[in-house]
Amino acid sequence: MKLFEYQAKEAFAAAGIPVPKSRLVTDPAQARAAADELGGHCVVKAQVLTGGRGKAGLIKLAGSAAEAEALSASLLGETRQIITRLLIEEAVDFKREVYLSITVDAVAGKALIMASADGGVDIEHLAATAPEKIARVLVDLDQGLQAFQIKNVVFALGLAGGETGKQAAAVVKNLYAVFRKHDAELAEINPLFVTADGSVVAGDGKLIIDDNSLSRQAGYELTREHFDSDTEFEAAQDGIPYLQFDGDISLMCAGAGLTTTVFDLINYEGGSVANYLEFGGPNYRRAKRAMELCLKNDCKVLLVVTFGTIARADVMAEGVVEAMNELKPRVPIITCIRGTNEEEATATLRKAGLEPMFDTEEAVRKAVALCAGGKS
Amino acid sequence: MSVYITRENKVLIQGMTGQEGSYWTRHMRDLGTNVVFGVTPGKEGQDVDGVPVFHSIVNGIKAFEADTAMLFVPPKFTKDAVFEALDAGIKKIVTVAEGVPLQEMLQIRKAALSCGAMVLGGNTSGVISAGEAMLGMFPYWIDRVYKPGTIGVMTRSGSLTNEVTAEVVKAGFGLSTLIGVGGDQVPFTRFVEVLPLYQADPGTKAVVMVGELGGSMEEEVAEAIAAGFFTKPLVAFIGGRTAPEGKRMGHAGAIAGGGRGTAKGKVELLEKAGAGVAKRPSEVGPLLRQALGT
Structure with a gap:
């Protein structure tokens, strides 16, 4: 969960980082x-x-x-x-801008501090064009931030020595404390200002809290502003992964990787996606809610593709049929539901008058063809 | 032949008495996995279908040898459970939990590296040596997906793995061992660290990698092939080629930004290294046949 600048700066100030x-x-x-x-x-x-x-x-x-x-x-x-x-x-009267951030390094299994004497720029651009200008310091979370590491970061910022050096060292130490305390995925100060009198102050503040840690980070809630559309916000409140697009085919699929692949296949076939919705994992018994969200779109086809183990095919097929009966969608539904207990699933779908399919790519082609037919 | 898990391994199960733990313990044993004991604090003296339960790993290994740990433990207790297994000297640990706090993922990965252990997960279905043994949750009873054979599969996905593996079987092949490294941002074991197992296994003739956008695991595999570190044929399927940049589509680990971790970049590096790259799942079988000359 990304925090607003004012929230990030509140967290910074509470940890002793100077902010305007x-x-x-x-x-x-x-x-x-x-x-x-x-x-x-x-x-x-x-x-x-x-x-x-x-x-x-x-x-x-x-x-x-x-x-x-x-x-x-x-x-x-x-x-x-x-x-x-x-x-x-x-307004801060600054003479220099530097860059400081802390994120995770998946390969090393450590926190990664990135520091550059060139601040105020897009760091990804800098990383691509002049990587030597970014210092990288890895911190073992169980050992904690060491004095030599702070020193190396301050040198990389070009702020070593005197009162400025002391203040910069404190900012590094305190930003690491924010990173740990708030279960951050990213804590970033860009730019970190150095003022005319040599003090340092955080010009901007970015703090992203790890979604898996939100339950122990009290005081932050997801708002509409965290999402690009009303339906994305609504789905998120229900814990259903959903992304809004503006095409013809509404995806109601299970499995993160499989749903992404179906999204690709539709694009390869020249079709377009109305929404991405994934109702696998903990949501596989919630077909009705999933279909309600899908039907908020002005879509031409609803495409259901699953190949689950724990997300049982028979349960999802029953859910789809119940949702159909209650919501009475006016668009055609194509199903390709496989996995645990798929024979029962197939029987359930046939009984409801659907023609279940078993090959993902064929199901995608059929969905795309139906949309094209609807246009002519 | 198989890697990581065989019938010789002595498996302890943390969280065996829970609903999920007991259900999948039965399936693991049905397939042939040698489960020696379970661990649930407070339930020592009980059993699950005759498999004894202990308060702790320390208590269990006084009575039984174990070399592998399978965790059915909620995400917020996963770090502790992995550390308990590492502390007992266990070198193979599989954790299916989805939603482990990110910074704890770092601590788990770091600890596993320090101990020389291979921890698989989180957010994975686990590992299965087809027709032999498994750790985790696989519909091994579906023949057209989990037929034994000579293809090693490594994956970040669950349902998509069933989809791709069905194509492997449709092409006339079967699986040696399928290893799920999981869909999280910090997999405890990375694809490139799995490759040496397949390289050394005479029963694995080729490897299928089910990857996706985000992270750098597929790039590392391309580098390993290019460096001659892995020499068997490898066919990759990369999901998310048309995913919009900056959106997190699918797994937590599946996000590309700033030109890094894109599916396009992964495909280019893998092709350059000489790997077969399938655009659609149905191309995986034909590419394998081509690579193996069958």
Whole structure:
């Protein structure tokens, strides 16, 4: 779960990482008052989860409280995406920007600190074009962050020595504490500002909490803003993996890898996907809810493909038939349900008047053909 | 022939008395797996179909030898259970749990590397030596999927593995051992670490890799082939070739971004290394026939 900048900075501040003074506001009048408090000269930052906010015009510099109010009104009136909160932040007079992040290294089985003296840039771009400018320090979680590692990171940031060096070392140590305490997948400060008087302060803040650890990270909840569509949000609240597209074929499949493969096959055949929905694993008894979500789309065909072991074919076939009877979908349903107890599944589907298929690629071709037929 | 699990292995099962644990213990034994004891804290003295249960691994290994641990343990207790097995000197550990906290995955992987153990999972169906023994949850009774033979399969997936394996059997082959490394972001064992088992096994003539977008496991396999470290024929199927970048489609580990971990990049590297790459599951069989000259 990706946190908003203001949430990340709250976590940073609580761990002792210096952040600029700021106020979180929800309307232009509040923005004006906040800007006044901060001395007028401030930055108005839309709290959205998409990257590249600067380029997208979602971060604006204001020279006065009146300007902050006007900029806030225009950002809150954005129609391209939902903006409900703004962070009004004091403008920091910086002389340098550096990069610091902590993530996971799957190969080493350790935390990975990445540091670069070149901050404020897209780190993935830097990694692709000038990898030698990024220092990588691996930290064993059971040993914890060692003094020599902090020192190496501070050297890589180009901030060693004096008061700045001390402050940078504290930021590294405290960011690691945030990473551990919040079960982070990523904790990133980009840019980390160095001000004219040599202090360091976090210009931006990114914190992604591992989804598998959310139950022990109190205080954060998924909101509509975490999703690209209403149905994705609704499905997520039900714990059903769902992605919205705008094509013809609604996927109601089981198994993450298999559903992804069916998605590919449809594209290979020249078809288009209305939505990706996966009702395997813990959801295999929830065919009705899955079908309800699928039918929110203006799709032409519903395609059900499964090949499960624990997600039993007979249970899923019964679920599909029950859902059909209750929801009475007007679009044709193609099924390719195999796996544990598939003979019973086949009988159930035939009894309900369906013509079960057994080959995924044939089922995909049939679905694509049905859509094409519907168009002519 | 087979790798990782045979009928010679002495298997202990953590979480054997639970619903899932007891159900799949029965199936594992039906196939031929040698289950020596189970572990559930607080249930020492009970048994599951005659297999004794102990409070702990320490207690169990006083009475029975064991070299392999199978975990049916919830994700939030998985780290502890794996550490308990490692502590007892067990070198083969399989964990099916889906949803282990990410930073604990790192700790498990790191500990396994330190101990020289091979931990498979999480979020996997497990490992099966067709017709012989299994650790985990496989519909081994479906002949057109789990027929014994000479093809090693390694996979990140569950249902998709059934789909691809059915194509292997349809082409006239069968399986030696299928190893599920799991669909998580931090697999405890990586594809490239499984390859030496297949390389050394005279019963495995070729390997099928069921990969997908995200991570770098398939790239590592391509490097291993290119370096001459793995020399048997390998056919790969990579899911997610048309998945939009930046979206997490499918498994937790299946996300590409910033040009890394893309299905396209994996396919290119594997083809360059000389592996067969199937675009569709149905191409896996013909590519295997071509590679093996049958």
